[in-house]
Amino acid sequence: MKKTVLIVGTGLGGLSTGLRLATKGYQVKFVEKAPQAGGRLNQLKKDGFTFDVGPSFFSMPYEFEELVEDCGIKMPFDFVELDPLYTVNFRGSDKKYSLYKDIDKLSEQFSEVEPDFKRKFTAYLKKCEELYKDTVDVVIKQNFDSIPHYIKSLMQVNPKHLPVLLKTFWRQSSSFFESKEVRQIVSLIAFFLGRTPFDTNAVYTLLSHIEFTNNGYYNVKGGMYTIVTSLVKELEKLNVSFEYNTEIADFTSADGKVTSLIDQNGKSWEADIYVINADAALFRGTVFNRKKFSEKRLSKMTWTMGYLTFYVGVNKKLPQVEHHNYFLGNNYEEYAKDVLKNPGTLEKPYYYVNVLSKHNSECAPEGCEALFFVCPVPSLLYKTDWSDKKDIVNSILADFSKRIKQDISKDIIFQMEYTPEDWQNQFNLYKGAGLGLSHSMLQIGALRPKNYDEKFKNTFYVGASTVPGAGLPMAVIGSKLVAERVSDYK
Numbered sequence: 110m111k112k113t114v115l116i117v118g119t120g121l122g123g124l125s126t127g128l129r130l131a132t133k134g135y136q137v138k139f140v141e142k143a144p145q146a147g148g149r150l151n152q153l154k155k156d157g158f159t160f161d162v163g164p165s166f167f168s169m170p171y172e173f174e175e176l177v178e179d180c181g182i183k184m185p186f187d188f189v190e191l192d193p194l195y196t197v198n199f200r201g202s203d204k205k206y207s208l209y210k211d212i213d214k215l216s217e218q219f220s221e222v223e224p225d226f227k228r229k230f231t232a233y234l235k236k237c238e239e240l241y242k243d244t245v246d247v248v249i250k251q252n253f254d255s256i257p258h259y260i261k262s263l264m265q266v267n268p269k270h271l272p273v274l275l276k277t278f279w280r281q282s283s284s285f286f287e288s289k290e291v292r293q294i295v296s297l298i299a300f301f302l303g304r305t306p307f308d309t310n311a312v313y314t315l316l317s318h319i320e321f322t323n324n325g326y327y328n329v330k331g332g333m334y335t336i337v338t339s340l341v342k343e344l345e346k347l348n349v350s351f352e353y354n355t356e357i358a359d360f361t362s363a364d365g366k367v368t369s370l371i372d373q374n375g376k377s378w379e380a381d382i383y384v385i386n387a388d389a390a391l392f393r394g395t396v397f398n399r400k401k402f403s404e405k406r407l408s409k410m411t412w413t414m415g416y417l418t419f420y421v422g423v424n425k426k427l428p429q430v431e432h433h434n435y436f437l438g439n440n441y442e443e444y445a446k447d448v449l450k451n452p453g454t455l456e457k458p459y460y461y462v463n464v465l466s467k468h469n470s471e472c473a474p475e476g477c478e479a480l481f482f483v484c485p486v487p488s489l490l491y492k493t494d495w496s497d498k499k500d501i502v503n504s505i506l507a508d509f510s511k512r513i514k515q516d517i518s519k520d521i522i523f524q525m526e527y528t529p530e531d532w533q534n535q536f537n538l539y540k541g542a543g544l545g546l547s548h549s550m551l552q553i554g555a556l557r558p559k560n561y562d563e564k565f566k567n568t569f570y571v572g573a574s575t576v577p578g579a580g581l582p583m584a585v586i587g588s589k590l591v592a593e594r595v596s597d598y599k
């Protein structure tokens with residue numbers, strides 16, 4: 110008889126694990142708190158507009174290729190390569206930097222501010238590539254059974270990288286460039302890890318290699334949510350079923366195994382194996398009542414920043430705005446050092462704008478544009494009252510209008526906001542920390558909450574707060590790692 114697997118959560122980590130396990134012959138079922146699949150990779154559809162709710166692009170497309178190859182299916186969605194990768198504008202300047210993948214085109218962008226950019230950037234990327242190649246297989250794409258096993262793997266990394274481990278992302282990238290513009294743009298990627306270049310280890314400069322050379326950023330035709338709808342379709346072909354509006358709140362156990370998970374209505378869900386795609390730290394604390402993950406201990410862990418996201422339908426076309434755009438201020442160091450904890454940074458916020466309708470005309474009514482804003486903010490650990498959200502959003506919209514030289518205030522026909530409170534309540538994100546646990550040196554590899562349960566041998570974890578970490582490609586890598594654990598469980 111087929112072994113049954115219950116997966117709690119339909120985030121990308123859960124869906125890709127379900128696909129791997131169903132392909133291997135397990136009978137898979139999902140329970141999901143929200144009314145539709147996807148978790149943070151979600152979609153908002155309203156008044157003819159379609160918005161990506163969270164992720165708006167991804168790197169490492171080869172991880173998706175490997176997933177579908179492992180499962181013996183064709184790629185169920187179409188990649189759209191981004192070039193330029195994104196644009197950056199600094200407050201008070203009309204200049205728009207376009208981050209092209211081609212190094213000569215990119216060099217032209219910086220010719221006025223960073224002499225000899227091409228040579229410096231090539232040297233920087235060479236170092237980032239070495240870091241990537243020397244760590245990706247031994248540290249990121251591996252299951253660790255114990256801390257000694259992890260240390261043994263770390264010792265395989267070329268010792269020439271040791272000095273890098275002692276630096277921050279900012280110090281490492283700044284050692285290659287003199288201009289504030291290049292330093293700031295190159296280090297922006299640390300924000301994608303949910304922290305800042307000033308508290309992110311320099312080993313993560315390997316992300317610059319992924320960003321520029323191996324091999325850029327991608328969007329999906331029809332919007333990012335197509336990833337979810339197409340994976341759900343593939344899963345349904347394999348007789349996988351989904352129960353929505355079902356939140357796991359309790360459990361029963363016997364002989365070192367979970368015997369059932371119990372939802373908010375008291376209904377029991379039984380299976381041979383359980384895979385938890387809910388936050389691996391929070392679930393251990395709130396559902397399994399583990400002391401190590403009590404509220405007090407959770408609040409002392411290092412979490413990523415929160416996000417204020419808002420979705421705006423505009424009754425106008427905005428030809429001057431690209432698909433992915435960063436709008437930065439002119440106090441980068443002061444801002445970045447403060448943004449995680451100090452709500453005062455929201456007086457002059459930095460933000461990202463995505464225009465999904467740019468390449469997907471079906472995502473907005475004719476003549477309209479679907480805008481998605483992401484603003485890094487303190488999580489609920491540092492800002493609990495969000496009654497000022499409208500003021501913050503309005504100040505960003507006014508700033509945006511000024512910078513694109515077009516007042517959109519009278520053309521807004523749809524608007525909706527998610528504060529860290531909404532992110533917390535909708536998807537059970539601890540204190541609304543957007544990317545889950547941070548990737549500090551003490552919270553990665555074998556030191557991150559494990560992808561197997563400490564007590565219940567039939568229970569496993571996948572997703573942002575277990576190994577390897579946050580981001581869509583990491584969710585897919587995590588599904589491979591956890592599927593290996595499940596296969597090894599007899």
Ligand SMILES: Cc1cc2nc3c(=O)[nH]c(=O)nc-3n(C[C@H](O)[C@H](O)[C@H](O)COP(=O)(O)OP(=O)(O)OC[C@H]3O[C@@H](n4cnc5c(N)ncnc54)[C@H](O)[C@@H]3O)c2cc1C
Binds near residue numbers: 149167355357
């Ligand atoms: C604003 C924002 C922008 C982002 N942008 C990008 C980007 O551009 N590119 C990128 O690569 N990454 C991005 N990310 C990160 C990316 O979204 C996440 O790393 C990834 O989607 C996490 O997937 P996951 O598998 O951990 O599951 P999640 O998406 O966290 O899904 C977990 C699911 O479990 C459900 N759940 C939780 N608790 C329970 C329970 N008790 N019972 C039942 N169900 C439960 C939740 O409702 C949720 O659906 C972004 C994140 C945010 C917040």
